[in-house]
Amino acid sequence: MLKDIPPAALSAGVKYCINHCNFLPTIAEIRKASEKVTTLAMGTKPIDSATAWGKVQKAIAAVGYTGVPDFDDPVTQRVVDRFGWKEICQTPTDDTSILRAQFRKAYESEVAHVEEVKEFSASGIPVHQKYLADAGLAGVKELTSEVAARLKMPE
Structure with missing residues (x-):
């Protein structure tokens, strides 16, 4: 183990x-x-939701509405993709605090999900490969392939 x-x-x-x-x-x-x-x-x-939100704010200023931001943190990227970049940029100034709170909650949820994936993959349970890369577990596919083969139903 x-x-x-x-x-x-x-x-x-x-x-x-x-x-x-x-x-x-x-x-x-x-x-x-x-x-x-x-x-x-x-x-x-790992960065926290406040740091991630700061990166989003900087990207809004640097990239703007028409650009496509590229975040180095995969969790931030997924949350921004879920919200929609244009929608984030078009949020009225008065609603920024609401958006920030929603972003924080979504970010923390995504971080918790990545942690769960890490835990399950370390236990040898096959999980979605997209999240394994984000969790830094590139070699897990090797570890889980044997378990996955045993879990397959006979045809």
Whole structure:
């Protein structure tokens, strides 16, 4: 259950659990600690909804109504696509706070979904490949192909 975690991150995660857990750590605790170590080491902490909204505001000013923005965060891109770029740009100034609140809720929902996909894929359960790439789990297809083959119904 831990073979997909790089050895250095796994070792650091286990050391973290040894220092912070009162009882023997579960696989889930080791996974979470290893992910935390990796995130801190690589500086890849996911952005929050406020930062994402700031990027959207900058894109409105830079790209404008007629352009097509390209966000480096796939979650931000999906939320903007869901709302519609032109609709975001055409929102009246008085309604910006409403749009921001709706964006925050949609963003947090999408982040939660990506986290669920990560958890299920780490467990070997096949999930939609589009979300695996966003979750940084490019090698999961290899890990899940065997499980997917076993789950297929005989013809």
